[in-house]
Amino acid sequence: MTHLTEGTLRRMVDDPDVGREDAAHLEGCADCQSLFKSIQDDARSVARMLAVPDARVDVTRAYARVRSAPISAPRLGFRLPTLMPRSRPMVLALAATFVAIAILAVVAQDFKTNIQPNSVTPVPITVADMQALSQLGDYGTVTWTKQPNLQVVSSAAEAASVAGGMQPPVVTNLPKGVSANITYAAMPQAVAVFTFSSDKAAAAAAQQGKTLPKMPAGMDGAKLTVTVGPAVGEIFGDLKQGSSASDISVPQLVVGKSAAPTATSTQVTVKQMEDVILAQPGISPDLKAAIKAIGNPSSTLPIPIPVPYATSRTVTVQGVQGVALGDNTGVGSGVVWVKNGVVYAVAGSIKQSDAIDIANNLK
Amino acid sequence: MNLGARRVSNVKADDEAFEALFRSEYGRVVGIANRVLADSHEAEDVAQDVFIDFHRLHSASADYAPAWLHRAAAHASLNRLRGSRRRHRREVAQAAEEGERTMDPQKQLEVDEDRRRVREALARLAPKPAAVLVLRASGLSYAEVAGALGVGIGQVGTMLRRAEAALRKEVTRDTSD
Secondary structure, eight states: OOHHHHHHHHHHHHHHHHHHHHHHHHHHOOHHHHHHHHHHHHHHHHHHHHHOOOOOOHHHHHHHHHHHSSSOTTTSSSOOOOOOGGGGHHHHHHHHHHHHHHHHHOOOOOTTTTOOOOOEEEEEHHHHHHHHHGGGGGSSEEEEOOOOOOOEEESHHHHHHTTTTOOOOOOOOTTTTTTOEEEEEEEEEEEEEEEEEEEHHHHHHHHHHHHHHHHOTTTTTOOEEEOOOOOOEEEESOOOOOEEEEEEEEEEEEEEEEEEEEEOOOSOOOOOOOOOOOOOTTTTHHHHHHHOSSTTTTEEEEEEEETTTTTEEEEEEEEEEEEEEOOOSSSOOEEEEEEEEEEEEESSSSHHHHHHHHTOOOO | HHHHHHHHHHHHHHHHHHHHHHHHHHHHHHHHHHHHHOOOOHHHHHHHHOOOOOOOHHHHTTTTTHHHHHHHHHHHHHHHHOOHHHHHHHHHHHHHHHTTOOOOOOHHHHHHHHHHHHHHHHHOHHHHHHHHHHHHHHHHHHHOOOOOOOHOOOHHHHHHHHHHHHHHHHHHHHHHH
């Protein structure tokens, strides 16, 4: 019989009865005995080295601590993007739709109607506000029946096929200094369903030491369905090889369009849902005020403007009202508008006047 | 409405499953982290982070829950061990903990010194061998170690043997330097 392997011998140190045949071999084999001895020495020596005083734990206290720990992210099923100043314009363009949807969900006025905005309005928002939105997860469950799946593709045709036939926009007047090297990105339609849970809401409120206002009948189990996209975009600039959607960094220009998001719901009126959700402790008074200030959310898409990072003003683009972000320093600017049920965004490390010019000439 | 009621009961069931999982595994998860860090307070921090991460992303009734927790505890604590900024704090805490015991001061110094050297050697091992040592030393069975590391149970003996030889070598190398 061949000699025992080191692995087998090691196991025999812990469990001498592991196999009768092996034990019989060891008994009659001087070589294996010698190896066994040295393996056993190492094992014992390491056991001594790694010995530590036992940790005495209070499981009940530890459990209470874990249950009260703030859960940072991603409670919504996706991680909200962190705004880095240098990638601000692009992040705005990519993130605006998702975040706007979350806000739209909150402000949706007619739950029985399919909501589709036809204009945009700026809403000042802080990063903390954006993160507060992730607390929606404390009030119910968010499931993606179709996950957002942004893909980097190699051609306009491929982008269109990923995006269900939506053609990428064509930039006709690229500003000087912007690379004509284009990377296409596309996302098929994504669908999220938020289901309100009164149990979860009560638990979340209790953790803040508060009680929820009395809830309307039908609130428990009410569903809000939000669709995003499909969307297509072009990124102008020299990206590193093997770029994926997540490591596109600091492009010079991003141009994108997306089917305007829609929201539908069941069981409750909007006012009721809005009241309950706005009552959550994490949402700042500013955001509450901003949400309430939106005149007619069934026709207006709120575009979140990160307060510390950008200024905004209303502009006319392609004959409709849009919002311009940033300034003319060339550090970063962007324009967002909605036309014929499609949300468009142009953003990059360019002057605001260039961004508006590109927007007006987009085909 | 039945759907809504079922959803609520699902939430409750999930919370109950998480609490049961926590109660059955918390001690072991702390044990694994303590084995690495030799500091029970820091080990509890790691263990709680591990449970929070788990709860955020996984269902407590998943079959793989204990294996996931064991693996995460080993990796999270080894990562912490490798972070040199923590090292000093840990030594201080450890010295204080030992200081509460009645031990001959000379002997205590030796114990501290040995423990420090072993942890430094452990931090230098590759992640997998380090994890094998720590999990087995924390009392996990061969099957549990195999589950945590996603390897066949037949491989555990060999991995353990190699890791033990490597750790001894690292510690000796450190001493002879």
